[in-house]
Amino acid sequence: MAPRLFRVRRITREIHDTVTLHVEPAERDGEVSFAAGQFNMLYLFGLGEVPISISSDPAEPRVLAHTVRAVGPVTNALCRLKRGQMLGVRGPFGSGWPLREAVGGDVVIVAGGIGLAPLRPILYHLLAHRDQYGRIVLLYGARTPRDLLYERDLARWRGRFDVQIEATVDAADTGDGWRGHVGVVTTLIPRAEFDPAETTAVVCGPEVMMRYTIADLQKRGLPPDRVYLSMERNMKCAIGLCGHCQFGPTFVCKDGPVFRYDRIAPLLKVREI
């Protein structure tokens, strides 16, 4: 399966090590389509391929956004791309967030660090179909105030009166001028406004953060079959054939990355699985 050629249309420098690439198909009438929570494999000529979540609005037919953090050779090169340069895109792959299952109830979104990127599409969707859902709550934790992503989106969403947005950072120095919450994202859960009997929760972030978050969501009465999380494993082919992304009997690239918590809860308890 060969990559499809895309061109960089716009670049947003999010924070010091993270860039959002807005890309469109190289062919003039090309369109894109994906489900919130899915990911693409991004290829740079001769360098390699990495799995990156799609972080744009699923309703947008032409441009895809990928928020990339520079952690290795390929992601570093992706973060240095310029407007007009080309990359290869394979996808979209994987399972998406439970938009349908969440209809009619409250939705709690808990994001840790760059975990907000694959969750942003669900926010776009929820806000575009606002009357289908009850309360919408976003709890977002980052390392420091300088690591908060999508500040403009967050500010815009906070301006609405029908969604609760809470952000927190793990630590803040005096120089940051931060007057918001300080503490891990789980500390935001006790006071978030949602009805545990009628809520779907979607969680994405480092695995430890997700485990702690899910424990605290359950303490508030959320049943395990109403919590969804996005897992991450090493990926090479993204189509269930190379074996790298196996997590117990599941392939994260096709059975995930979004999993309903009760279905993988036992696996999360096994070390080094």
Place this chain on the structure above:
Amino acid sequence: MQTLEAVLAGHAFFRDLPHDDLQLIAGCGSNVRFPGGMRLFHEGDPADRFYLVRHGRVALEIASPDRGQVVIQTLGEGDLLGWSWLVPPYRMSCDARAVELTRATAFDGACIRRKCEADPRLGYELLKRFAQVIGQRLRATRLQLLDVYGTRG
């Protein structure tokens, strides 16, 4: 307007405490107000008070020569601030500063401590409840310690 006792009775932390205990604790409480920026206490100060934050935000900070004041946790409405009053050597373990205008109920920890010495049942009950708070803070701190959002190697 609610009495302090009624406020405490409705708060998760004090729930199911016998009426007399609630009265006693409420009797040791007084309303306080901190304008934004004001220091509540310093690291090492004698720990004779604890607070129930009613409105606003308090930052717990640790002074670090190269980084200035590092905020490690903020507490807000409904949070209990201060457990060092119950545990020897009764010294505050970090700095605290009101981030914005903050109203709280301050409790005379030294007085309640004396009452606990005289009535171990009350002491055990309060220690149990504060141990839970400390446990939650410890758990959250451990997650903070892991620095999960940081990159490795």
Place this chain on the structure above:
Amino acid sequence: MAECELPAPSVLTADGLETLFAALRRRDYRLMGPTVRDGAIVYDEIRSPADLPAGWTDEQDGGTYRLKPRADRALFGYAVGPHSWKKFLFPPATRLWQAHRTGNGGFEISQDREDPPKFAFIGVRSCELHAIAVQDRVFLDGKHVDPTYKARRERAFIVAVNCGQAGGTCFCVSMKTGPKATFGFDLALTETLEGGRHQFLVEVGTERGAEVLIEVPRGKAASEDLVAAQQAVARAASQMGRTMDTAGIKDLLYRNYDHPRWDDVARRCLTCANCTMVCPTCFCSTVEDTSDLKGEHAERWRKWDSCFTMDFSYIHGGNVRSTPRARYRQWMTHKLATWIDQFGTSGCVGCGRCITWCPVAIDITEEVRAIREGEQQPPTAPAQEAKDADA
């Protein structure tokens, strides 16, 4: 649609075998079969029955493989060697596509246009037919079909051989994958050397097989020929070098992710990945993107990989399975348990290669036995719920 009746079994001599090979070559098949090389019986291109390991047998045990001469001139008197047919259907290195830079800062991708090879596999054992069927499910039955595998698999002509003797590490009987070949072949041979007569009973499996066999001189199979063939297979079935109790094996392994036996095997396992290389069903691969020095030409290759390698599970600056314990557990649990949830069958066909080619003689049948016997009491099965809940 009514199935055409396939011809009844017949009998070939060694000359008949030569004619069969020629008939296949005339149809542009490249014959791949067993041949002696470097002290082992490997699968490579052959031209005639003369290339087969006539008069050779193998002695296999944990970490041991030796060729020994036979008293007779049997052409298929041995078990399986270090190669499996996956090296032809799922090649160790495959170029997926090439790309070159174009003027406008972009690049163009081009797929290879070569005709896929047409193989005739000579001497495929029953366990290997099952292994091919296992890999068929992996590469052909999912949402994404592997085009390389599909093209080669569709063109492959299979001449199976029923084993007349078992290998030292074989346990196909336990895995219900042999020794008799019952499906998946175009033709199946059973070699007998009784009373000075060296001949092959030929069963026809497909119309394609029947069509080729028409060109081969053969005799009618008498009842004693059929009996001799049955006895040969029965003899192989009675000689199994190993056994594995597969009752409830999936749940057994799902329950025992923390069994102390994993620490025991971890002390022995070198994570050398031999087992995954010789296993006929292991399918893990990696993708390598390369470019030339000028940066104008790029290629993507797929290569065999192994879950035993250090960075197989690398994410975010670390490996999920960093210890040999975790990696051995992954391999064995995948092969015998999670494979069932993923593909509906066991991943193991009982060929014994992993036992023979392990440098420290780790024996998968023994590891299962040790876990079963060392179990205290079954608590609830962890990973079991993961797939069950999906139903």
